[in-house]
Amino acid sequence: MVTAKTYHALTVDEKKCIGCIHCMKACPTEAIRVVGGLAEISKERCVDCGHCMRACPAKAIYVEQDDLKISQTFKYRVALFPAVMIGQFPEKYTENQIYAALLKIGFTHAFEVEQPIGILKDSMKQYCKTSPNNKPHISSFCPAIVRLIQIRYPSLTENLIQRKSPHDLGAHFAINELKKQGAKEDEIGLFYITPCNAKISSVKSPVGEKESIADGIINMNDLYNRVMQVINDKEAEDTSHLRENLSRDGILWSLTRGESIHFGERSMAIDGIHNVIKFLERLENEEVPEIDFLELRACDQSCAGGILMTGNRFLTVTRLERRAKRYPQAWKLKDSEAIKGSKEIKQKLIADKITPKPAFSLDKDRVRALEKMNRAQRIICFLPGVDCGACGAPNCQALAEDMVNGKAKMSDCVFLQQMWEDEGKISTTKAFRNVEKKWGEKRFQADCNKRGKRNEGF
């Protein structure tokens, strides 16, 4: 098992955070609290789905990334990107023009990672065949889903398919191809262009892998801007040889049903992390019929809805579907040179076992955990059940749990304070100080230019 610390790509910009509760309410794992007027993300519970970033009206949650400049230190500078990237550009730009723009930015090569997808598909199928006990097999494609299962559905980690992602496939494939052209391995710099922050975390601290294969990661929205600056609709050089191993199935792989369609009748695809959670709850209770294969994706419309994608997700899907029609199906490429010599790549796609990392227990010691649960249950009797979030926790239950873990106080609840004031148990001044402690001083003074006022950022 990899013991390296889990890397999370999401960071709260303290200067921009206005201390509202949008992110906290959007988080599917209750990983966010507001403390001192700022959002705090718990590293233990965060699954990198990026929902908080989407919900933030002040754009205060951002994704760290490597500097694009480092690419200059390598002789071969490879842009590795998922096919979904092509889908976000206006259709007036051809594939050749987009590739040409990438090369203009400073890359020497560009490869779409889903090639040759047949290798990964066969490898996954082989896994499913050889481990028939762990059904339904769950694809480990989406890193946010893998983390979600690790922390919240530990019993289902056994169902995860022990195979790596398309970015590993693409990376090994690119290295092989360049070596054929005479490149040495240390001359090759691989730069993965990511559609979401979950992929960043998975490339930096891969689950079920020893070390990361990419030399750098570039956010797709950043790259999109760079490409748009240099792209033009003039005749571009023919780069179709770089897409020789790209297939219809590869282009559609990262979209919803892109994987499940290859896994027979008893397969299902679910996108959107809240939908996935509802389903996994049922799956854990065995409240579902027999299923062989599950494709689960954290974003609505899968990677087309990635948090770092620029285009509208539905338009992106449409362009990709149209594009896919122009490419052959994966099986038609099975006799190509690249696939014939792919034995080594196939071996490299095998991932280690993924272990559970439950993050919701109240205490390591069960007797103490039970004690805490009893106390939380009693505290709940006093809380209003409004789930307003004014205490800095996403709901009353979460506040009660924070309290028994010493992370919150009864006085954090504004309704309780009101009651205490009414009963003369606490002075108005003291009550107001408590609120200021949570939300920041002078936070509640009238100010027409207040950040976070109505509609800002939306």
Place this chain on the structure above:
Amino acid sequence: MNLEFQIEGGNFSRAGHASSEIKKMLKQLGVDSRCIKNIVIAMYEAEVNVVAHAFEGLIQVHIESDKITTVISDKGPGIADVDLAMQEGYSTASKKVREMGFGAGMGLPNIKKNTDELTIESTVNKGTTVKMVNHF
């Protein structure tokens, strides 16, 4: 820790509510995930049994640091022959219930498979009480 949940006979859309709640709590107690799975499967089956056969029911859960005891009692037709009902495939579920995907006669055998101790007491035309104990 004691908890109670009401079950409404015939309301399949609510079945599974109690077992999901209990699952969340057992996770907070850090109970082994396989063990949680067994408990939740047994409890869900028992819930569905009440929904499918009885008029109303009550789940009482008692959690201790080393075990969970669940008592599910219902007002309903009762089980005439408990031993027979324990056999896989035996079912008295109505056609309507079967059409909804329930009543395959796997309920009680499945509960037995997933619990450490199981006792069933039943009186025809009065109701059934199922008591299950799972050790962590």
